[in-house]
Amino acid sequence: MKYTVASIVVNNDFCVSCGACSLNCKSKAIDYQFKEGLFIPVVDETKCIDCDACLQICPSYHVNIQAENRNELLLGKHICVQTMQAKDVQLCKESTSGGVVTQLIISLLKNKDYHKASVLYFPVFRGEKAKLTVTDDIDYIRKAAKSKYVPASVDDLLTYMEMHPEEKIIITATPCQLIAIRSFIKRRKLSIENYLFIGLFCDMTMNYNFYSYLKHIHGDFEELVFRSKEPNGWPGDMLLKKQETTVVVSRDERIKLKPYFQLNRCLYCFDKLNVHADISVGDCYEKGYSSEKGSSSVIIRTEKGKDAIEKIQESFIISPSSMENIVESQQVFLKERNAVRAMKYSFLYRNIPQLMIGKVVDDGAICRRYGQVQDFLAIDNQFKAKSNRSKLSRMHKLFYILQRLFKKDTNAYIYIDHVGFVNKGAELMLRAIVEKVEQLYPDAIKVLPWDVYRMNVSYCWEHNILPLKNNPTGIRKKLDYLLTNRLRTKRTYILPSEITVVLDAGGFQFADKWTIDDTWFLQNWIAYYKQFTNPVCKKIFLPQAFGPFTKSNAKQLIQHVYAIADKIYAREQTSYNYLQEVLPDMSKVTIKGDFTCLFHPQPLSILNFMEDKKFVAVIxxxxxxxxxxxxxxxSYMEFMCAIVSYLHKRGESVLLLNHEGLDDEKLLLEINERLGLCLPILTNLDAVEIKLIIGKLKLLISSRFHGVVSGLSQGIPTLCTSWSHKYQELLADYEVSDNLLDVMNIKDSIARIDKLMMIPSVKSKYILEQKEFVSMQMWNEIAEMLV
Structure with missing residues (x-):
């Protein structure tokens, strides 16, 4: 598999249809196809030279973050903040908010400060993608006013910039478009001083299926105006302009539809205020400034932006404002949860400040899927269900509500925390827990973090798993929860305040290695545990590695965890010792080994191609x-290449096995590339498939902890490298301490491989049974606590 924008970005549903990758492709191997509401890149493998050029410009791949703290990340740098409105009354009326962007462009062009401007005119979707257009036509620029919440392409703009490098251009763009544009300027060595970047505030955008849904409901139309002040003033309703009439669609309906059609990438973007612009502009929701005429919040970020505003300030009504007002009115810090989500996909961003360690949810995973595949019937049914509920008689409603409210909820809600589907060790723990909970508590409702739930909705439905959603705040949200969830016979989500058991399977999360020296780090963890307010809630930390704890925040965090925990299981003696050094007592702490040894998946026919004891796998x-x-x-990659090369030359059938995600996959590709080999790479497998594959091996060399566990627990000769004490302890637990490989000593490591190949140190059935017995003891202890 080649490392391209299609294999990485598109396959993970992070494409924004910007079109930059096609323009940057050296071999012209990228075309576009319309799929699930987007124009996505398709790579011709026969033309692709695997040069990474498409990824280098992509706004969803390794975006370099230069912010040093939380505020800089979400707010960016700025010189001043203002509230502005165009003095041109007609222009203000035609615009979405204050007419600021259009007036800026017109005035700067008339002053001849810039030659052209890029704008988006897109009246309706007819099968062709929206594109930013470069123009100096004032009438066209006025016609292009108003917001369009569609994924517009920048390829025409970039082509024009490359063909006219001397021209000065005003560029209006969303945050993701601006990332691609700036990257293009840098790679084509164009002069950044020739461009004025006007960045639009952006909460999210929607795919093109939104147009199809509106036609499904309201019939065909010739133009869609997303927000117009004509009927009811700012912030505006939707207008569907037909040949002989205009249909007014309330703003509430557009907002109601957003979760069904928003781009997946938007859930991982935290740049609402467009921090890379010279001037950032958005609707003004500040108290005392918003009006039916509309006005704009403007953040001037650079001297270039300041100079542009000063030259044409007579065209505007300007009032001073502050970044504090922007933060409050735009609810900017809600985007912090997107930054937390983004950390789970290491290919999205580089250098995100590690300040936001907490749990977040991903609202609307299923809704988005309905919008992507144009399942309009499902969307209609959801709205009809809400409508039908509202038609119940008042007495019937009252009786039903009272019955549901006063009926005691006797369900057990078991929250399985810090698991997932990307890291296969985390998935293995998840599956092992779900299997055991179903055996011990068949009627319990299992709950997962929403961002984990959305990764494998089918698995969750199969095992009666519901997502966790944040506790509602405010009367309106609490009432919404009662009406749309709590009072329903079949629940759609669970709140932290309802959880009766927390099973934390973090693996390795409390230690100096994972601690940030910042007050936000500790505060977010404390706030996270505070949300589980059910007085009967038990918090149990399943076997995991701990420590060391030399940092102040690390000590305070583990002490807080101990205070709120009902039970903590250390996976081995070293972790127990680290805990003993910092905790006031050890009455809640017990040593129990990894519990995934109890998970024995059923054989899969798709793995019949693997002969038993033929392959040597490297993870x-x-x-x-x-x-x-x-x-x-x-030294690590040199070591891995040396080991793989030795095994290959020895005549072994070597498999390269991906036990995690894209980061590990990239290492496997690099091994093949460095050695000039085409060894088979097994990737995109789930935890069940990986464990079954490991069970068929002749030998396993793993740098992933649960890869080692899967090998040892199935009696497979297993060696490993180590980045934490948990590896040494695991080997000692299985009485194979000599199976640890030293990255700094290739010769000794090869000798250990040779020795194990000649005399496989497979542990006896007795030891494996002992491990399972100890794990069963743990589950019995947990069962007693929950009685």
Whole structure:
């Protein structure tokens, strides 16, 4: 598989249809096809030269973040903040808010400060993508006023910039478009001074299926105006302009539809205020400034932007404002949860400040899927269900509400925390827990974090798992929860305040390695645990590695965890010792080994191609590079290549096995590239498939902890590298301490491989049974606590 924008970005549903990758492709191997509401890139593998040029310009791949703290990340740098409105009354009326962007462009062009401007005119979707157009036609620019919540392409703009490098252009763009444009300027070595970037505030955009849905409901139309002041003033309703009439669609309906059609990428974007612009502009929701005429909040970020505003300030009504007003009115810090989500996909951003460690939910995973595949009937049914409920008689409603409210909820809600489907160790723990909970508590409702739930909705439905949603705040949200969820016979989500058991399966999360020296780090963790307010809620930390704890925040966090925990299981003696050094007592702490040894998946026919005891598998781990000291980090890939090369030359059938996600997959591709080999790479497998594959191996060399567990627990000769004490302890637990490979000593490691190949140190059935017995003891202890 080649490492392209199609294999990485599109396959993970992060494309925004900007079109930049096609223009940057050196071999012209990228075309576009319309799929699930977007124009997505398709790579011709026969033309692709695997040069990464498409990824280098993509706004969804390795975006470099230069912010040093939380405020800089979400707010960006600025010189001043103002509230502005165009003095041109007609222009203000024609615009979405204050007419600021259009007036800026017109005035600067008339002053001849700039030659052209890029704008978006897109009256309706007829099968062709929206594109930013470069023009100096004032009439066209006025016609292009108003917001369009569609994923517009920048390829025509970039082509024009490359063909006319001397021209000065005003560029209006959303945050993701601006990332691609700036990257293009840098890679084509154009002069950044020739461009004035007007960045639009952006909460989210919607795919093109939104147009189809409106036609499904209201019939065909010739133009869609997303927000018009004509009927009811600012912030505006939708207008569907037909040949002989205009249909007014309330703003509430557009907002109601947003979760069904928003781009997945928007859930991972935290740049609402367009921090890379010279001037950022958006609707003004500040108290005392918003009006039916509309006005704009304007953030001047650079000297270039300041100079542009000063030259044409007579065209505007200007009032001073502040960043504090912007933050409050735009609810900017809600985007912090998007930054937390983005951390789970290491290919999205580089250098996100590690300040926002907490749990967030992803609202609307299923809704978005309905919009993507144009399942309009499902959307209609959801709205009809709400409508039908409202038609019940008042007495019937009152009786039903009272019955539901006063009926005691006897359900057990078991929240399985810090698991997932990307890291296969986390998935293995999830599946093992779900299996055991279903055996011990068949009637319990299992609950997962929403961002985990959305990754594998079918698995969750199959196992009666519901997502967790934040506790509602405010009367309106609490009432909405009662009416749309709590009072329903079949629940759609669970609140933290309802959880009766928290089973934390973090694996390795409390230690210096994962601690940030910032007050937000500790505060977010404390706030996270505070949301589980049910007085009967038990908090149990399943076997995981702990420590060391030398940092102040690390000590305070684990002490807080101990205070709120009902039980903590350390996975081995070293972790127990680290806890003992910082905790006031150890009455809640017990040593129990990894529990995934109890999980025995059924064989899969799709794996019949693998002959038993034929293959040697190698599993890498990107944490060997970013969580070890420089000497080991710099030597790791050379070590892995040396081991793979030796096994290949020895005549072994070598498999390269991905036990995590894209970071590890990239290492596997690099091994093949460095060695000039085409060894088979097994990737995009789930935890069940990986464990079954490991069970068929002749030998396993793993840098992933649960890869080692899956090997040892199935009696497979297993060696490993280490970036944490948990590996050494695991090997000792299975009485194979000599199976630890030293990255800094290739010769000794090869000798250990040879020795294990000649005399496989497969543990006896007795030891494996002992591990399962200890794990069963743990579950019995948990069962007693929950009685």
């Amino acid at each position: 890498p781990n990107a944490r060997m590079i970013d969580k070890t000291d420089k000497e080991i980090s710099d």
